Amino acid sequence: MTFTAYDAPWWPFLFILLAGWLPTDIWRFLGVYFAGHVREDSAFLVLARTLATALVAAVIAKLVLYPEGALAGSPLALRLSAMALGFLVYVTMGRKVYRGVIAGEVLLVGYLWLSQHVPH
Amino acid sequence: MTEDMYDGAEAWRWFWRGVAQVATIPSVILMFAFVGFAGLCRDAGFTLAETVFMAGTIWALPANVVLVGAVLSKASIFTAALSVALSSIRLLPMAVAILPEMRTPKTRKVTLYLLSHFVAITAWVMALERFRVIPKPYRTAFFGGMGGIFLLANLLLVAVTFEIADRLPPLFAAALIFITPLYFLFSLWGSARERESHLAMVIGLLLTPLFHWLAPEMDILLTGLVGGTVAFAAGRLARRRGQ
Numbered sequence: 477m478t479f480t481a482y483d484a485p486w487w488p489f490l491f492i493l494l495a496g497w498l499p500t501d502i503w504r505f506l507g508v509y510f511a512g513h514v515r516e517d518s519a520f521l522v523l524a525r526t527l528a529t530a531l532v533a534a535v536i537a538k539l540v541l542y543p544e545g546a547l548a549g550s551p552l553a554l555r556l557s558a559m560a561l562g563f564l565v566y567v568t569m570g571r572k573v574y575r576g577v578i579a580g581e582v583l584l585v586g587y588l589w590l591s592q593h594v595p596h
Numbered sequence: 597m598t599e600d601m602y603d604g605a606e607a608w609r610w611f612w613r614g615v616a617q618v619a620t621i622p623s624v625i626l627m628f629a630f631v632g633f634a635g636l637c638r639d640a641g642f643t644l645a646e647t648v649f650m651a652g653t654i655w656a657l658p659a660n661v662v663l664v665g666a667v668l669s670k671a672s673i674f675t676a677a678l679s680v681a682l683s684s685i686r687l688l689p690m691a692v693a694i695l696p697e698m699r700t701p702k703t704r705k706v707t708l709y710l711l712s713h714f715v716a717i718t719a720w721v722m723a724l725e726r727f728r729v730i731p732k733p734y735r736t737a738f739f740g741g742m743g744g745i746f747l748l749a750n751l752l753l754v755a756v757t758f759e760i761a762d763r764l765p766p767l768f769a770a771a772l773i774f775i776t777p778l779y780f781l782f783s784l785w786g787s788a789r790e791r792e793s794h795l796a797m798v799i800g801l802l803l804t805p806l807f808h809w810l811a812p813e814m815d816i817l818l819t820g821l822v823g824g825t826v827a828f829a830a831g832r833l834a835r836r837r838g839q
Binding site for chain 2: 477478479480488489491492493494495496497498499500501502503504505506507508510511512514519520521522523524525526527528529530531532533534535536537538539540541542543545546547550555558559562563566567571573574576577580581584585588589592
């Protein structure tokens, strides 16, 4: 039962509902259910936050370490340096997210542009 | 406090303030990510209708990308569902973390279940940041306005850019893709409520290459479970020692 298993026009949409929507929203709904059964000052909520934070951190790290598409050909050291520079600017210059984003982007795009336009 | 003084007109004002969040940097970054996703789906052979349907019903970019990958590898519906379920588990602790922030004794259950569909990284991080200055009875209105406009705006954007999304200049595309990790890193750091969350972030970033090497299919899940638990335990220990 693959995505292209049936010719019916409704099959791709049913496939998306069963293999995409259901296994995603089920976690959100379970989250609402659990949240209704814990006390607001409970240690369980701190654990929920550390788990969620570590999961999102893994998503971030994967985007930087194992990028796909247009970033795949860029040097790893460049991507790590751009993240580090951005974080330094974010932490030291008033904790403004956009300043960190601009700093990281300037390093990344600047290096990629130069490496295309300056002969080695 | 103000929890008994719910004012309908005030709720609508907060709803529209939520809607106005569409014109913020994080929201624009999310839109760029969805333009990239539209190009990915077009390359993979999905129709415009399937792409918009997928984006709206799943409403979590990592799970979307996983589903596209599963379809491309001709996975069965069961394998595809399992992969998506693994990539979406993080939504459970995310929902648990944010729900108590916007729930009052008077909030209806169905409201919370409907709003939970908007729980995704961008809206979650923004809500944790913005909720501090929003009176608790109006946080559901704000979150509904913000989540609703994010969903609508991005579905529209996917539909409009579907044909052109994969024809961006490579340098521009690279810059777009790189905004996402930069933005997530700083806003997640800024929205952390306690030392444990900062620790969870650092451990999570460091553990990812290890688990990617050990089990590439489950790297996010394992990193989250181990990193989150270690950070929580370390925080408990530090508190017990009275620091």
